[in-house]
Amino acid sequence: MSPRANRLDGLVCLGLVALTASVFAGVLGCEFVTYDDPMYVLTNPAVTGGLTADNVSWAWTGKFGLWHPLTWMSLQLDTELFGLNPARFHLTNLLLHCGNVLLVYGVLTSLTGARGPSAAVAALFAVHPLNVETVAWVSERKGLLSMFFGLIAVGAYGAYVRAPGLARYGVMVGAYTLSLLAKPVFVSLPLLLLLLDYWPLRRAGTAATGGRSWRQLAGEKLPLVGLAVAIGVVTIVAEDSVGALPTSGSRSIESRLKNGAVSYAEYLRRAVYPNDLAPFYPHPGRSLPSETAVGSALLLVALSVLAVRTRERLPYLLVGWSWFVVALLPMSGLIQVGGHAMADRYAYLPLIGLLVAVCWGVRALTERSRWVPAGVAVLAVGASGFVARAQVEHWKTSEALWEHTLAVTARNHRAHFHLGKIRAEEGRTDDAIRHFRAGLEFHPRDEVANFLLGCLLADRGQLDEAAARLTTATETAPQFADAWWQLGRVQRRRNDPASAAAALTAALKLRPNDPQMLTERGTACARAGRPADAVADFRAARAAGYESVDLDNNMGIALAELGLLDEARARFRSAVCAAPDAPDGYINLGFLMEQLGQPDEAADLFRTAARVDATAVAPRSALGLLLRRRGRPQDAVPVLEAATGLKPDDPELWFELGLTWEVLGTQDRAAGAYRRAAQLRPGAARFHAALGSVLVAQGLPGAADEFRAAQADADGLRQCARTAFRLAAHQNPAAREEKVAVCLARAVCRASGEREPALLDLLAIAYASDGQFARALEVEQKAIELSPSDRPPDRAVRERMLKSFRDGKPVRDTELK
Structure with a gap:
């Protein structure tokens, strides 16, 4: 060349x-x-x-x-x-x-x-x-x-x-x-x-x-x-x-x-x-x-x-x-x-x-x-x-690239998904959700988009749709460990611990011995009533070197359920030491101290929890209920009122405040609290039954309407009756709350027209537990009159109950089995 x-x-x-x-x-x-x-x-x-x-x-x-x-x-x-x-x-x-x-x-x-x-x-x-x-x-x-x-x-x-x-x-x-x-x-x-x-x-x-x-x-x-x-x-x-x-x-x-x-x-x-x-x-x-x-x-x-x-x-x-x-x-x-x-x-x-x-x-x-x-x-x-x-x-930034892509193409799910990720990272959750939804219209089974949308919805508390999206992600990609993990967390938050444990088990098959997944599954097992499985998972997580305040608290709760109280106390104390400004450790330790027969120390722990978090409702609720259980309802009222002030939309708090006022005999205040609970959760049997009961006691109109609302929730009435029985007849004195049992049993009886013998039995047991034996005899006699065709075993039980009441003895659950 x-x-x-x-x-x-x-x-x-x-x-x-x-x-x-x-x-x-x-x-x-x-x-x-x-x-x-x-x-x-x-x-x-x-x-x-x-x-x-x-x-x-x-x-x-x-x-x-x-x-x-x-x-x-x-x-x-x-x-x-x-x-x-x-x-x-x-x-x-x-x-x-x-x-x-x-x-x-x-x-x-x-x-x-x-x-x-x-x-x-x-x-x-x-x-x-x-x-x-x-x-x-x-x-x-x-x-x-x-x-x-x-x-x-x-x-x-x-x-x-x-x-x-x-x-x-x-x-x-x-x-x-x-x-x-x-x-x-x-x-x-x-x-x-x-x-x-x-x-x-x-x-x-x-x-x-x-x-x-x-x-x-x-x-x-x-x-x-x-x-x-x-x-x-x-x-x-x-x-x-x-x-x-x-x-x-x-x-x-x-x-x-x-x-x-x-x-x-x-x-x-x-x-x-x-x-x-x-x-x-x-x-x-x-x-x-x-x-x-x-x-x-x-x-x-x-x-x-x-x-x-x-x-x-x-x-x-x-x-x-x-x-x-x-x-x-x-x-x-x-x-x-x-x-x-x-x-x-x-x-x-x-x-x-x-x-x-x-x-x-x-x-x-x-x-x-x-x-x-x-x-x-x-x-x-x-x-x-x-x-x-x-x-x-257009390639300068991801945002510019995908905005341009949306502008020049149609039905582009990938562009929507990428913009959804970008918006999520920027904290623009509404825009992120909008993009993910738009993309999923064109490509509904995309596992990553369903996963990310599910996580965003879970963060916003939209748990049902979050669970559906995460389920789709796991169906599309069964090897997607993070999708199973997040599904388990969402199911736990949805109060479905069995499904949560199943999802987390699937996640752990893909990622064995992951300490965070073990901790999550342990929490789910605990809530599913499997404390032994929960403790096993918590121990495995700790053996893998994982430590967290949540692990200590949840493990302590599971250990307490198994009766391993000393180890439970150690875990709660560890949580308190690790997070002295968080209320949960103090609250859990407080419940344990009450269980160990140390109510004064429990009350101090609840007060400490309320002090470290001035906006926390749980320690105030726990303290109020402890005071009421210890026979100090007058001291419980201001504490529970403070709790309702912090969380005025919680019907359970209003209901407990109503019970406390009713125990004190202040029917008008009790009616006001019950009414607020029923307004916040219409249709809940115990709220309507309790309100109707105090209206009857006051001789005020409206009780019939409340009782009809209570009868519409038959399951709720049965649950309320079971709670009353437990509070009246439990073998463990620490588990009984006799005056509250009377209030609940009376409300259920009145809501049912005071014509059901089994509910009258319950009310009699509650009166006897509270030392009101004359009333117990009167109510139990009425139950017998309403059951003239009792089978011999049932009549024998009622006769034994009458004898106990005449002898001034309450009836415990073990005597009725």
């Missing part, structure tokens, strides 16, 4: 680099985006840890979707050199793209000897808007690397053809291997080389003409085919091991064929008129009109026929068109990967074929003029560069 030619090539290369840099300089100001960059780089410890021996080993053996060890090592090297600086990662991408531009020019020039068209192809390839995604997206490093080494392989093949030899063939095989190790973009290289054999190398022919047969040429490529198959098998095994391969039933053959035909036509259109570019184009599925697919297929057939019929006169048209078709085939949608219809990045290699066909075609049409093709090239490059620069701006 002459010095003048070398200087010309040098100038062209400088110009191409300058052109590429001027258009893509904006990528240096781009951030990492939410589209795969987090899992590829930001949250991947094998990349953030840099280029270490362990990380390199992971690059070759780790299970992470596509198998592309060279790409991983490239990203690791960036981290090793620059840290997690997005500008440096984008600079590497830009440099690789510049290298690919120069290789396109160099390879085409060496193969064809035509600098002008080669330079035009390289310039258009450099700035074509379809290539913005490949350059501006860090996660598409794999495509850039694969192209780089693939083009080197093509160049080495040209050198091998000019001067055959094992060394040159070895260089080609080595470069091809590196290309496949970056990403199997060039998997079609053997076929592409056969196209180059046809033109511009013109190797096919007969021995007489100095050519070789197609069989010989194909045989020459067999080592490359074997290499592609071997790496393809490794890639498929790697993807299958992590569930990254699509199932054959995920899209029908018809759907894939229709989308494939339309995608080819769309790539053609975008190559000529690259508007409305986006990182994700949703797959149309069955909604794609058949006439559109047929029209696209006819266009492809027509262009193919044209290329074949003009092959003698315009061989570059056949080769360029065939390059486009063959290179795009693995990414055309016929082989489905992901939920997209097409992707700009898939055009990075196929585009070269179209540009070759166009640029050589323009030269042929204007062969009598040197300036017309140059002018056309300048206009095309200028227009492409202008659009590409604008497209780069």
